[in-house]
Amino acid sequence: MxxxxxxxxxxxxxxxxxxxxxxxxxxxxxxxxxxxxxxxMISMAFTLEANQMKFPIEWIPNPPTLSNFQKIFVDPQLPIVRWFINSLLVATVGTAIIVFLSSLSGYAFARLEFPGKGFLFSLLIFSLMIPSAVTLIPAFLLLRDLKLLNTYHAIWWPAAASVTGIFLMRQHFFSIPGELEDAARVDGASRFRIYWQICLPLVRGAMVALFIFAFLGLWNDLFWPLIVLSERAALTLPVGLLVIQQGSYIQRGLAFAGAFIASMPVLIFYAIFQRKIIAGIVTAGLAGR
Known part of the structure; x- marks a missing residue:
């Protein structure tokens, strides 16, 4: 045995x-x-400009230098700190708007009854099949007519129309038992209080997933901010990295140093919240019906 x-x-x-x-x-x-x-990227960021093209590659810089970072932080034409703060502002506020509006819309489509609900939701799902290039010019013209160009509102509000976020939150709100809402209504709770105090805490996992996707998407976004922002001081960090590679700033050391500054917050974010990120992705894949 x-x-x-x-x-x-x-x-x-x-x-x-x-x-x-x-x-x-x-x-x-x-x-x-x-x-x-x-x-x-990390190696080249700390490598002298004269050694950037060496072959074979020196993975450990010899000698290591901070000159690339000093040039970026000292040059008034490259306000890297301002761009970093701009990106943080755009990503933070934009993510808050996306999560709040997506949760509100998802709750309405999942728990409320109103005329045309099925048609409106089908229309939203259908919009996912429309390529972004098709809506690029109409969105730009609309923002121009609203005088929102060269402001962060031109980034926040188009991103707030997140059909993916609405769909994700709707699916999770569907999984909440209706008896909880009935009990709350009997106790005199308003519809918004039921949404805020009862339903929203029960879909925390979906909100974490949406927060992660929205924040990283806004932080890394290059194409749309490049179109709607024109003043150098208002640029976000990914757009600012293009400035480093233009004109007299075509230097590999400066480009890699800027890329290092832009990517380190994301890498640190992943390192600290990796379990939350994995749990959020799993939660996103286990949406209700």
Whole structure:
């Protein structure tokens, strides 16, 4: 009996080791594809401009230098700190707007009854199939007529119309038992209080997922801010990185230093909240009906 149990344990251990080895062999090359460019960027950010094109690559700079960062922070034509603050403002406020409006809309489509609800929701889902290039010019002309160009409102409000966020929140609000709302209405709670104090805490996982996707999307967005922002002091960090690579600033060291400054907050964000990010993604995939 003991020999049989020992044999089964060894067999189970062998399967576990084989499966782990297989996963390592599969995912290690993928990890290298992601990690190697990041390591190269970090290395070049601390490398002298004269050594940028050396071959073979010096992964450990010799000598290491902070001159690239000093040039960026000292040059008045490259307000990197201002661009960083602008990006933080755009991403933070925009994410708050997206999460709030998406949760409100998702709650209305999931828990309220009103004429044309099915048609409106079908129209929203259909809009996901429209390429963004088709709506680019109409959105730009609308913002121009509203005199919102070169302001952050031109970034926030188009992003606030997040059909993906509405769909995600609607699916999760569907999973809440109706008895909770009935009990709250019996106690005299208003519709907004039911949404805010009862339903919203129950979909916290979906809100975390939406917050992560929205924040990273706004932080990394280059195309739309490049179109609607024109003043250099109002640029976001991804757009500012283009300025570093134009005119007299075509220097690899400055470009890599700017990329380092732009990517470090995201990498730190991933490192600190990696479990929340994974849980949020899993929650997003386990939406209600």
């Amino acid at each position: 003991n020999q049989t149990i020992a044999y089964l344990e060894r067999r189970r251990l062998g399967r576990y080791v084989a499966r782990s080895l297989f996963l390592w062999l599969c995912f290690l090359p993928l990890a290298l594809i992601v990690v190697v460019p990041v390591l190269y």
